[in-house]
Every structure is written in C-alpha cells, then in structure tokens.
Amino acid sequence: xxxxxxxxxxxxxxxxxxxxxxxxxxxxxxxxxxxxGFRLWWRQxxxxxxxxxxxxxxxxxxxxxxxxRGYARAHGIxxxxxxxxxDKHRMAEEYLEKTxxxxxxxLILVGRAQAPxxxxxxxxxxxxxxxxxxxxxxxxxxxxxxxxxxxxxxQWASSISxxxxxxxx
Numbered sequence: 001x002x003x004x005x006x007x008x009x010x011x012x013x014x015x016x017x018x019x020x021x022x023x024x025x026x027x028x029x030x031x032x033x034x035x036x037g038f039r040l041w042w043r044q045x046x047x048x049x050x051x052x053x054x055x056x057x058x059x060x061x062x063x064x065x066x067x068x069r070g071y072a073r074a075h076g077i078x079x080x081x082x083x084x085x086x087d088k089h090r091m092a093e094e095y096l097e098k099t100x101x102x103x104x105x106x107l108i109l110v111g112r113a114q115a116p117x118x119x120x121x122x123x124x125x126x127x128x129x130x131x132x133x134x135x136x137x138x139x140x141x142x143x144x145x146x147x148x149x150x151x152x153x154x155q156w157a158s159s160i161s162x163x164x165x166x167x168x169x
Contacts, residue, residue, distance in 0.1 A: 035126035082111045107141040
C-alpha cells in the first residue's frame with residue numbers, strides 16, 4: 001500500500017510514504033502568497049475587490065468561526081480553545097477514549113500560532129506584516145474505521161490588515 005500511495009500522489013509530494021503509523025500532508029495555497037494572487041482569490045470569492053478591506057475580512061473570519069462552532073454544537077462535537085504548551089495529541093487521545101462518535105470528527109482543537117498576514121499601508125503598498133501575528137489553527141480530530149485517529153489541521157486568518165485605507169481607495 002505504501003508504494004501505491006507514493007505513486008498515486010507523486011506529482012504533488014516530495015519524498016515517499018513508508019510507514020503505517022501516520023501521514024502528514026502539508027498544503028500550500030500559493031495564490032495568496034502574492035499581493036496580486038490574493039486580489040485574484042478575493043475577486044473569485046466575492047465577484048469584485050470592492051469589499052477587499054479589513055472589515056470584510058474580519059467578518060469572513062468571524063463567520064467561519066461561528067459556523068464551525070455552531071456545526072460542532074449541533075453535532076455534539078467539543079471545540080476546545082487550547083493554551084500555549086498544551087499537549088494537544090494527549091488531549092485528543094483522552095477525548096477519543098470517552099467519545100460516543102464512532103466515525104467522523106469527534107473533537108476540534110483551536111490553538112494560536114504565528115503566520116504570514118498581508119498588510120496594506122496608506123500608500124496602497126502590500127507587504128507582509130512584521131512581526132507575524134498570531135492566527136487560529138484548527139485541528140480536526142477524526143475517527144476513521146480503517147485509519148483510526150486522524151488529524152486534519154487548518155489555519156484561518158483574515159490574511160490582511162489595512163492601515164488607514166482599503167486596497168482600492
């Protein structure tokens with residue numbers, strides 16, 4: 001099976017898969033790592049860049065967080081906001097022992113970590129915010145019948161900070 005997985009994903013993976021205890025896939029969404037790419041992504045998402053400003057990005061991040069927490073509450077999935085230094089793997093293993101969920105997401109952990117975020121200054125110049133701010137990292141802990149305990153991680157940031165003006169002003 002290991003070689004089959006390596007062959008199947010050879011165009012998008014570096015290295016090869018050769019163990020049975022876990023897989024780590026690091027995704028990279030290159031489009032948002034350039035100012036023009038970020039604008040293009042926003043236009044594809046919203047239809048224009050009229051709303052490409054700090055207010056709308058904060059609203060988007062808030063909708064994501066509220067939607068995630070609402071879904072979790074409706075399905076009996078705990079969402080835990082973690083403090084720095086907490087052993088998230090151990091915490092997930094403890095929840096796994098107690099959960100009644102036999103397949104699917106059984107726990108969502110939310111931590112904070114530094115990540116690149118765009119900043120737009122009053123001269124409409126885009127640059128990476130320094131120092132890198134802290135953004136939410138979501139760990140979705142999943143029970144799978146074949147794989148057992150699987151973790152899917154995602155970062156969510158509003159990805160842009162505007163000083164004084166929106167990018168189109």
